[in-house]
Amino acid sequence: MGWWWIVGLAMYVNAQPSCKLYGASKTIVSCKPGDNDYVLERGLVSDNNRTTKITLRGCRITNVDYESFENLPALKHIDLSQNAIRMLKLGVLDDALGVTHLNLSYNMLTHFPLGLFDQKTKLATLDLTANALVSFELGIFDPLTRLKSLYLSTNSFLGKDLNPYLFDQNKILSLIDFSRNDMSQSPDNLLHAFDNLEMLNLDRTFLSEVPKFATIANLKSLKQLILSTNQIKRLDNPIAFINLDNLKVLDLSQNNLEYIHENVFKPLRNVVGIILKSNKLTHLPETLFQNLPKLINVELSHNHLKTVSVDGFKGTSLKNLNLSDNKIRFLPVNFCSKLRNIDIILAKLYFIPNPWECACMNELVSEVKTMNILYDGGDFDGSHQVCVVTGKFVCDRS
Numbered sequence: 001m002g003w004w005w006i007v008g009l010a011m012y013v014n015a016q017p018s019c020k021l022y023g024a025s026k027t028i029v030s031c032k033p034g035d036n037d038y039v040l041e042r043g044l045v046s047d048n049n050r051t052t053k054i055t056l057r058g059c060r061i062t063n064v065d066y067e068s069f070e071n072l073p074a075l076k077h078i079d080l081s082q083n084a085i086r087m088l089k090l091g092v093l094d095d096a097l098g099v100t101h102l103n104l105s106y107n108m109l110t111h112f113p114l115g116l117f118d119q120k121t122k123l124a125t126l127d128l129t130a131n132a133l134v135s136f137e138l139g140i141f142d143p144l145t146r147l148k149s150l151y152l153s154t155n156s157f158l159g160k161d162l163n164p165y166l167f168d169q170n171k172i173l174s175l176i177d178f179s180r181n182d183m184s185q186s187p188d189n190l191l192h193a194f195d196n197l198e199m200l201n202l203d204r205t206f207l208s209e210v211p212k213f214a215t216i217a218n219l220k221s222l223k224q225l226i227l228s229t230n231q232i233k234r235l236d237n238p239i240a241f242i243n244l245d246n247l248k249v250l251d252l253s254q255n256n257l258e259y260i261h262e263n264v265f266k267p268l269r270n271v272v273g274i275i276l277k278s279n280k281l282t283h284l285p286e287t288l289f290q291n292l293p294k295l296i297n298v299e300l301s302h303n304h305l306k307t308v309s310v311d312g313f314k315g316t317s318l319k320n321l322n323l324s325d326n327k328i329r330f331l332p333v334n335f336c337s338k339l340r341n342i343d344i345i346l347a348k349l350y351f352i353p354n355p356w357e358c359a360c361m362n363e364l365v366s367e368v369k370t371m372n373i374l375y376d377g378g379d380f381d382g383s384h385q386v387c388v389v390t391g392k393f394v395c396d397r398s
Contacts, residue, residue, distance in 0.1 A: 017059040019045060027052040027074070033059045037084065042067040046095075053077035057103075061085060069095040079103040081127070088112065094119040105129035105151065112136070118143045129177070130154040135161065142169040153179040153201070159186030168193045179203040179226070188212040191219065199224040203251075207232060210240050217243045228275070229254040238263040246270050253299070254278040262287050273297035277322070281305060284312060291315035301325045301350065310338040320348040324376060329388075330360035330397050336367045350376040358387035360395035 016038050017031040027050050037060045045054045046067065052074050061083040069075065075096040081103045090113040093102075100122050109131040117123065123144050133155040141147070147170045159178070164187040167173065174196050183205035190213040191197065198221055200214055207230040214225060222244050232255040241247065247268050253275045262285035265274065272294055281303040289295060295316040300308070305326040313321075318339070323331075328351065332338065336346055349368055351361075352375075368375045380386060390396065 016044060017056065017061075025050065028055070029053065030055040031059050036060065037062045039063045039065060040068045040080075041065040042070055045069070045072075047071040049073060051075055053079075055079040056083070058082040064088060064092045066092055067095065068092065072096045073098065075099055077101040077103075080107070081105040083107050085109060088116060090115055093117065098122055100146075101125040103127040104131070107131050110134055110156075112140055114139055116140065121145065123147055125149040127151040128155065132156050136163075136166055138163045138166060141167060145169055145171070147173055149173075149175040151175075151177045152181065153177045155181055157181055159183035159190070159205070162186060162190060164189045164192065167191070170194075172196050174221075175199040175201075177201040178205055180205070182206045183211065184208065186211060186213050189216070192216065194218060194221075196221050198222060199226075201226045202230070203227075204229045206230065210235065210237075215241060215243055219243060220245050222247055224249045224251075226251045227255070228252065231256055233257060234259045235261055235264045237261065239267070240264055242267045244268060248272045248294075249275070251275040252279070256280055258282070260285065260288060265289065265292060268292060270294055273299070275299040276303070278302040282327075284308060286312055289313055289316055289318075293317060296320060298322070307331060310335060310342070313339065313344055314342055316344065318344045319346060321346060322348075322350040324350045324352055324354065326354050328354040329357050330395055331364060333363070333395070333397070334367065335364065336371050336373060340371070346371070346373050348374045352376045352378075352386055356387040357395060358389050359393060360397070361387045363395050 015034045015036040017034050019029050019031040022028040022030055029045050029051055040061050046069055051072050053076060057079050061080065062085060064085065076099060078099055085107040086109065093116060097119055099120060102123055105127045106129065110133060114137045117140065121143050124146055126147060129151045134157055150173060159182060171193055173194055175198065179201045183202055184207055195218055197219055200222060202214060203226050207227065209232055210227065220243060223246055225247060228251045238261045241264065244267065248270060250271060257276065257279035265288060271292055273296065277299045282305065284305065286309060289298060289312055293315060295318060297320045298318060299322045301322045302325040305328060307328060308323065310332055339346060351364065
């Protein structure tokens with residue numbers, strides 16, 4: 001037996017990932033990559049009656065062979081993320097019937113053969129983030145009747161090409177993430193089958209308006225709607241959110257918002273937080289936030305606001321207000337005290353930086369200190385300009 005055979009064997013051994021057992025009962029298999037790309041095959045992680053979780057994250061896997069997950073009756077979690085898998089052959093996922101969590105994120109997948117998930121009927125979480133998926137065949141998700149969380153972020157499909165019946169069998173889905181795809185021109189009835197959806201992520205999806213598919217009548221269960229980092233300029237329709245009775249968080253940050261209808265938030269009787277930071281707002285309607293009884297957090301930083309009114313928060317439970325990075329020179333006199341007079345007790349008020357008149361800012365700082373309100377005073381160290389000195393020694397609100 002020549003030395004070349006021994007070297008070749010060592011190279012082969014180093015090529016495959018190395019795996020170890022973890023957990024109190026040694027039921028978790030976690031693998032580290034070898035020195036070369038690897039085709040997952042039977043023998044590396046298969047054939048163990050006790051294994052409940054297999055992690056093959058970043059193991060340089062380029063393909064998955066049949067029977068790679070054979071004889072794993074207790075397996076619940078498979079993590080194949082951060083590999084270089086371009087395709088999955090029909091049947092490679094048919095073993096380990098009890099799997100509830102499958103992570104295929106950060107691979108190079110472009111499509112799935114119809115029937116790939118037919119034996120994964122217990123799947124509750126499917127993560128397809130950061131692949132190159134361009135389309136989905138109608139019926140691909142049909143076997144996943146127990147699916148609760150579906151992550152489709154950062155792929156290459158177009159919302160306008162999605163069949164509106166694609167998710168018809170996923171009736172208990174509670175979270176779907178479309179972020180970082182082009183969801184403009186998506187069918188209005190794309191989510192018509194959902195009665196239990198609680199979280200919808202549409203961050204960076206090239207939207208120029210609030211999409212109808214995100215606010216249709218069956219989405220009364222929705223609790224969090226993320227519309228951040230889009231191109232929405234106006235909220236003109238006063239009944240845009242009329243169906244979202246149970247919404248708790250509305251995120252419209254990093255859009256181009258210039259105008260908001262005074263009644264657009266009125267249907268959101270259960271909303272806790274409204275995020276409007278990083279827009280182009282110069283003015284807020286007086287009644288915009290009024291009579292939203294559960295509203296606690298309002299985020300208005302990085303806009304062009306010159307002031308906000310006390311009465312604008314009547315009928316809320318406001319605790320946290322962020323006004324930093326606007327055009328504010330002053331707030332109404334005794335701003336925090338007047339809020340308390342209408343049963344609003346602030347816990348946090350952020351107001352730096354702004355082009356404050358020093359006298360006006362001193363008034364506010366004194367007030368928040370007296371009332372034990374947390375504020376962003378980190379720049380008050382003498383090395384940062386935090387206000388503008390005028391010729392007057394009192395706050396000029398003219």
